[in-house]
Amino acid sequence: MRNATFRQLRVFAEVAKHLSFARAAESLHLTPPAVTMQIKELEGHVGLPLFERQGRRVSLTTAGEYMLVYARKVLATLKDAEDAAARLQRLEAGTLTIGLLSTAKYFVPALLAEFTREHAGLDVRLAIGNREQLVQMLHNAEVDIAIMGRPPNELNVRAEPFGAHPHVFVAPTDHPLLRIGHPTVQSLLPYGFIAREHGSGTRAVFNSFFERHRLEPRIVMELPGNEAVKQAVMAGLGLGLLSLHTLRVELQHGLIARLDVEGTPVVRAWHVVHTLAKLLSPAAEAFRYFVLEQGERFLAERYGALLPLEPAG
Structure with missing residues (x-):
């Protein structure tokens, strides 16, 4: 060898x-x-x-x-050595690899565009997956830093919240529940659901919501990815629960409808995460600081108008 x-x-x-x-x-x-x-x-x-x-x-x-x-x-050791050398030189250069929850790809590129205007010398790479895949990337030191919802308990990480992450129920635009101003959770049960795959953060929110209400929804289809779920809901195949941050275009153009179900939106938090075993490069540290400083403002400006009602928690 x-x-x-x-x-x-x-x-x-x-x-x-x-x-x-x-x-x-x-x-x-x-x-x-x-x-x-x-x-x-x-x-x-x-x-x-x-x-x-x-x-x-x-x-x-x-x-x-x-x-x-x-x-x-x-x-991983070689990357740490490169990061240490960059830190000693006080340079924000080199490669920055950011892991993204697949749901975060709807807003992080635009946030990243703001960041790279101030740090033009960086080679930025994105690695996208569901929560299970992202945890594995962190474990394998394949990413410098990650943007995700629920931080992993199975790894020794530093996880810092930077913005609200609301989830809402969606339906096709002609669904009968839209005639009810504030549907109960019970009123959803006669209808089938299009659910995200196991291992995704969105599926965990979906399961937790119905477990909290001690109800069992009827899942008629399980699909990988937000786009597939949106298309199935718009086609009238069932209801869905999705991150509001995946729905901006569809809601603005009236392609899908939000259901104002009691107890929603279900609000979680976005986190910027890195393993404590990994020494952050100056580039990764700069990105972490930028997200913590600007992330909440960015999300509010981009998505605030889509959620005029007070979050239910």
């Missing part, structure tokens, strides 16, 4: 992440043959195959699973 390069370890970690040589090549801006060559060279240094290939399917061998643990530690 003494002749293995950091480049080979990065390629190995990326292939292991996607379990695809083609997707790893795309992510690293390399050609698939170049990725294959790097993996073959690393396997030569290790003396064992790291992946099993069956057609297009790729999986880690036992040796690959062991080596991945150490490769991630090496790469």
Whole structure:
């Protein structure tokens, strides 16, 4: 292993992440043959195959699973060294990798645009996933900092709230419940629901809301991602519970309707999160400070008009 390069370890970690040589090549801006060559060279240094290939399917061998643990530690240590060097030079330069809850992608790019106007020298990268995936990214040190709702209890993190995160019930624009000014939770039960997938923060809010009311909703469809849920609701396939921050365009253009159900909006908080084991680079520290200082104002300006009623908690 003494002749293995950091480049080979990065390629190995990326292939292991996607379990695809083609997707790893795309992510690293390399050609698939170049990725294959790097993996073959690393396997030569290790003396064992790291992946099993069956057609297009790729999986880690036992040796690959062991080596991945150490490769991630090496790469994380290298990133910490780079961050420390940048701090010593007092530079806000280099790469900043931000992990986003998939729901946060509706507003973070615009917030990031404000940030990068003041920090033009940064190479900013976004990694998007549901809550379960984002926790794994933090665990693997694949992101410097994360924007998410419920912070992970399973990791030792610093989680700081920066803004309200309301969730509301939505329906197609011709739904009969819209004729009721303030529907009860009980009145929702005759209708089916389109729910987000397990592992998402939105699904956790949905489950918690009905558990708190000791009611069991009828889920007629489970879909990955907010866009799929919105499209299904607009098509009349069921009701949904979604973050208000995913609904700006649809509500403004009358494509979907908000139901003013009792006990809603369900308000949680957005957090900026990083693991305590990771030393933040000057760039990551600057972004953290910017979000804490500007995030609440930004969300209020962008979404406040969509929520004229007082939050119910």
